[in-house]
Each structure stands twice: as structure tokens, then as C-alpha cells.
Amino acid sequence: MGLSTSSVITLHVNGEKHTLPVDHRTTLLDALRERLDLTGTKKGCDQGQCGACTVLVDGRRTVACLQFAVAAEGREITTIEGMATGGRLHPVQQAFLDLDGYQCGYCTPGQICSAIGMLAEHAAGWPSAASEDVRPAAGPAPLTPEEIRERMSGNLCRCSAYPSIVEAVARAADADDASSAADTSAQSGEAAA
């Protein structure tokens, strides 16, 4: 009896479950684009070099061209189509729009997903190769343009829209800080009341 080369799997994408048969060699990228019609996730190099296919898997940025769909079963996958909530763009999407963080737009979904994952990594205190002081006691390195460039270096832009991409990520990071500060002061206000 030969080994089976396909399986029926359930993918959790943007809060919805999709059950589908897949060849075991199908990448997550091809499953998203070709089987689920989620074509916001782009295929650039198909070999892990360009970042165009970046999505979030359990909140971590992942290049979908290097992950088999079967390995993503049961994990929470978020693509660019799932970033807006209640008709409002995610703050990173809004910043890219406001600051022209793109030219042709092909790399943009991957840039945005990567930036969202990167800001979460930064908030969790992960250092980068550009961080001067990596001791945990030093806290998160300030998100300087150098830090942003280093942390986003897995996402290439053939249009070279890098200056505005860096500005957009910096603005989204500032908005994130402002809303965390507002949450904290609201919570301390509640605690004091």
C-alpha cells in the first residue's frame, strides 16, 4: 500500500475555518492564494528571500512560501485581508496609506504584516542586530530608523520605497505607544476611582 500524499486539513484564517484537501507539498502561500482566494498575500521569490508572502501565524511573522499548509493546521493565521477591524484599517495600514509607504504596492501586504509582527516583537523586548544594548535590563531599544531598517530587512521593495516605509512604521510605532500610554492612564484612572 502506497503512502498517502494528501490530507484533509482545517486552516484557521482571519477568524474563519476552512477545511480542504491539500497535497502535502502545498505551501501555505499557495493554499491561501490558490485555494482560498486570499490573493492579498503575494508571491515574489517563492524561496524565502523577499518577504512578499509574510503573514502572521499565531502572531509571529512567517514567510508563507516556506511553510507547508499541513504544518499550519490549527494555528491562527492572519493575512492582510484580516488586519482591518470593524471597517477601520489597522494603524500600520493607515500609516502606510498616509505616508505613501509604497509605489507599485506589490510588496506592501508583506511589509504591513511584517511591521505588525515586528512591533509586537519590539514591544516584547526582542533586540535586533542594530540594538546597541541587548541586556534585558536596558529594555526595548528605541525604534530609530536604523532599528526599523534592520528589523524590516527581510522585506524587500523593488520600487525602493524604503524611506517612506520606514516613516510609516515609525508613525505606527508612535501611535502604538500613544495608545498604550492612554490605556495605562485609563487603567490607573479606573484604579484610582
Ligand code: FES
Ligand atoms: S515569496 Fe516568500 S519570501 Fe519571497
Ligand code: FES
Ligand atoms: S512598492 Fe513596489 S515592490 Fe515595494
